[in-house]
Amino acid sequence: MLYEKKDIILHVEDLSIAYGDKVIIQNVSMMEHDVVREGKVQGQTIAVLGRSGRGKSTLFRGITGLVAAKSGRVIIPDYSKAVTDGLQPAKLVAEGDVGFVDQKYTLFRHKTILDALLFSMRNTNLSGKEKLEKAMSYLVEWGLENVKHQYPNELSGGQRQRVAIIEQLLSSGHYLVLDEPFSGLDVGNIKNAKASFDLIECAHELNTIIFSTHDIELAVELADSIYIVGYPKKPEGGLDTIGTIVAHFDLKKMGIAWRDGFDADHLELTNEIKRVMLES
């Protein structure tokens, strides 16, 4: 399982976020590279785990530029600029750069599925016909063709989720942040969502999914990099009350990424992660 790290695709630098005076997360640092595997288009899948209220959603709002950082920064490559001296120019993340699907699969309530997809391409320079073709091809591929003229409140949860994902794929390009994409889904939905992950991963080398979940097994099976958000231990004992990254597992380095299904190595890691989470 050979792979090679290339450009940095996400760099979170000493990030802290506060709501009002209340600091929710601090000193968060993450670094992810574009991974290249021979003979395969391989995107990146990053999972963020952590106990409830530790700040996963808050971190995601930071990464997507929806909330301003109190300190630190989030840097992503700027693909609108040409490579200079072998380096991809980078930029600070701004709202809209990174696609974000929240836990409720929020959509425009007054737009049909097709209209919503066309809307998310409004800033591209495709012609009207090209936009329609592109939207239709996604609708067919994701099994939404016969509901394309329906409004969000006429869809099931799983259908809404897929629309929310496609919207973001059409609008923001390579990055997709999903907050608890598996919560409230049944076995079939989860299988579909996993298939969606595969679709995204194989579509482009730079495609990167960042997701949170409370299902540790699923995270271990799907992700190639796992971050744990939790409360760090204080030197004098006890736990701090501000979230941060307390552990990072690089499944690529551990040699257990991209396997088919869940195996014994994955189980071992799952138990390790459980232990870390319980202590943070």
Next chain:
Amino acid sequence: MKLKKWFKPFESLSKRDDLLIRSIWFLVIVGYWFVATSGIKKLFPSPDQVWKGFAALYSEGLVVHIGSSLWLCLQATLISIIFSLIVAYSYPIPFLRPLPKLLSRLRYLPLTGITFYLTILVADARSMQVWVLVVFMSLYFITSLMAVIKDIPEEEIDHARSLKCSRWEILWEVIIKGRMDYVIDVLRQNLAITWMMLVTVESILIAAGGLGVLIKNSDKFMNHGRIVALQIVILLVGLAIDYSLTTLRKSVFRYSKFN
């Protein structure tokens, strides 16, 4: 067996049973009306008196009066909803926010104070009627519209932001277009207040006619049958508008599924 179900809390019944229950209530009330007013001494006019009152009203041009009231209502509603929408949509803009907030609080001002100033400002009585209505309706509209805007969950705003919407685009897509159906519902919900005010306001100007004038006239004659007939007419017209607004909302905005 079946009757037991009718008294079981939270039980949902078939459409037929539902209709049956409603008919029973209707018959009970109408029946009570007939029986209770059949004696010689009575507080409430008998159906017969009400029917005579209705016939008298009709021959005095009830339809024209209803038309006049509806026309006044329509004029005032259009002006005030446009004004209220502009004010309410300024709510998300920090610098303008105090405006809708202040106007919404002004609804606690007493009616008389405002009519006093309006008489100074507006010369002819008909515009006076319109403006009194506009002022009052607007204050209530602004309050309700502001509540609609405040209730929009942050996720909907964030969703638009994550799709690269500019702030003005969010205002347009999420607040204005995305809540258009609520505007109709705000109209409907405040209709009762408007309708009640309308009748009061109409008695300012007798010559212009309207349901309010008819009420005032009937008051003078102490004609109970007429008053009740009129009240029933006003109630029914109000309910008809209520119903049409709901139907309009649901047919124009298919996604508008609330109540």
